[in-house]
Amino acid sequence: MTTTGAVHGCPVNESFDPLSADFLADPHAVLAALPRSEQPIFFAPSIGYYILTRYADIEQVFLDPATYSAAVAQAPLVPVVPEAQRILLAGGHRPQPSMVSLDEPEHARLRKPAARAFSMKRVSALVPVIEATTARLLDAVGPAVEFDLVAALAFPLPANIVFSLMGVPERDYAELKHWSGYRAALGWGRPAPEDQVEIATGMAAYRRYLRELVDAKAAAPGDDLTSDLLAIQRENPERLTVEEIASILFSLSFAGHETTTGLIGNTVRRLLEVPERWSAIAADPGLIPPAVEETLRYDPSVPVWRRVTTRPATLAGLKLPAGAKLFLWLAAAGRDAAAFSQPDAFDVHRPDSGRHLAFGKGLHYCLGANLGKLEAQIAVTALADRYPRLRLAPDQRLAFHPNISFRGPQVLRVRTQ
Numbered sequence: 464m465t466t467t468g469a470v471h472g473c474p475v476n477e478s479f480d481p482l483s484a485d486f487l488a489d490p491h492a493v494l495a496a497l498p499r500s501e502q503p504i505f506f507a508p509s510i511g512y513y514i515l516t517r518y519a520d521i522e523q524v525f526l527d528p529a530t531y532s533a534a535v536a537q538a539p540l541v542p543v544v545p546e547a548q549r550i551l552l553a554g555g556h557r558p559q560p561s562m563v564s565l566d567e568p569e570h571a572r573l574r575k576p577a578a579r580a581f582s583m584k585r586v587s588a589l590v591p592v593i594e595a596t597t598a599r600l601l602d603a604v605g606p607a608v609e610f611d612l613v614a615a616l617a618f619p620l621p622a623n624i625v626f627s628l629m630g631v632p633e634r635d636y637a638e639l640k641h642w643s644g645y646r647a648a649l650g651w652g653r654p655a656p657e658d659q660v661e662i663a664t665g666m667a668a669y670r671r672y673l674r675e676l677v678d679a680k681a682a683a684p685g686d687d688l689t690s691d692l693l694a695i696q697r698e699n700p701e702r703l704t705v706e707e708i709a710s711i712l713f714s715l716s717f718a719g720h721e722t723t724t725g726l727i728g729n730t731v732r733r734l735l736e737v738p739e740r741w742s743a744i745a746a747d748p749g750l751i752p753p754a755v756e757e758t759l760r761y762d763p764s765v766p767v768w769r770r771v772t773t774r775p776a777t778l779a780g781l782k783l784p785a786g787a788k789l790f791l792w793l794a795a796a797g798r799d800a801a802a803f804s805q806p807d808a809f810d811v812h813r814p815d816s817g818r819h820l821a822f823g824k825g826l827h828y829c830l831g832a833n834l835g836k837l838e839a840q841i842a843v844t845a846l847a848d849r850y851p852r853l854r855l856a857p858d859q860r861l862a863f864h865p866n867i868s869f870r871g872p873q874v875l876r877v878r879t880q
């Protein structure tokens with residue numbers, strides 16, 4: 464180890480900070496300025512992680528879960544102050560709490576029932592619901608000449624869908640959405656110590672709410688995923704506990720909307736950036752699914768995911784010890800010239816954009832990939848149908864939530880004519 468915390472022989476980049484204003488404004492510009500081919504792996508003291516930029520190395524990590532554990536997937540990047548820790552623990556928020564950060568065999572225990580309850584049948588049945596929700600949200604825009612696409616559609620659509628899938632009453636949607644902001648800050652941001660107590664209190668309330676939802680569905684089942692999971696639990700209480708059902712809901716409730724809000728915002732942004740792109744998809748909606756796929760490669764809404772070594776490993780030619788924390792830069796993998804030709808060009812006709820790593824790969828491969836893509840496709844289809852001449856409003860500076868893993872414009876002003 465060097466004084467920075469990196470192993471000997473590993474390049475160290477003192478100035479790389481994925482939470483800096485420059486990085487948040489334009490991570491691809493930061494990536495373009497890095498000496499990628501000479502340094503496919505480097506250490507960033509700002510967060511204490513090894514940064515991986517090559518597609519092949521990141522894929523290798525995803526495909527070897529015995530060497531690369533998911534335990535750090537949502538670990539705070541900064542120390543959590545004792546008072547906030549106490550509130551989190553009292554609220555049932557344990558350090559290794561949910562599907563995405565568990566290794567085998569505990570991971571499979573949660574994933575199997577969730578995948579079963581999250582079947583293709585349930586997802587397909589959602590198509591008319593997603594279409595109707597999109598139409599209702601766009602109707603509410605009315606005759607406005609300019610509106611914020613995120614507030615009007617990208618934000619409420621995925622939230623409404625995932626919460627209704629879970630069986631959350633509509634009156635509680637806003638509160639769940641609010642708690643999710645705390646979750647992004649705690650797991651993937653750098654919250655100041657003075658803000659951590661408020662965040663922890665919100666997280667504890669979020670956990671409590673989900674446990675109460677499970678109790679309410681146990682007493683009065685409905686046609687929703689929570690009730691499906693309870694049915695599985697009743698069949699075989701050994702396989703799934705009530706506590707674990709609340710944990711699955713904790714995973715889905717967050718993963719199911721923040722990611723998709725970003726995907727819709729990023730897709731519309733990239734399509735409107737060049738007006739001819741929008742005209743092309745408005746004229747030929749068949750181009751919309753490939754455009755969503757290309758956005759996942761070019762500007763993914765989950766640009767970074769994390770792993771930690773369980774034992775010594777060699778990665779990108781570097782010998783790492785056990786306990787080395789890895790920052791898998793999925794957005795950089797999408798721009799790797801060894802994986803995609805002309806990676807910095809956005810091209811809806813690209814034949815292989817679907818090879819992106821935006822949903823991860825292997826055992827933890829995103830459970831909601833089909834649902835997220837479907838929502839984005841339906842949202843863009845409805846927008847292009849109503850507004851074939853949609854344009855970005857001029858003079859706007861896009862802002863992004865300060866965290867490493869969830870990315871999409873917080874506001875995207877568009878003009879309808």
Ligand code: HEM
Nearest residue numbers: 562563718719722723765822823824827828829830831835
């Ligand atoms: C549309 C944009 C989405 C993106 C870019 C995305 C991305 C990801 C990524 C990168 C992972 C980690 C994969 C790994 O560790 O190998 C993941 C896992 C997960 N995602 Fe998504 N996701 C999206 C939408 C959704 C939706 C809509 C849902 C559910 C309603 C969802 C549920 C999950 C769950 C439950 C996991 C954990 C799976 C496991 O640990 O086995 N995601 N997602």
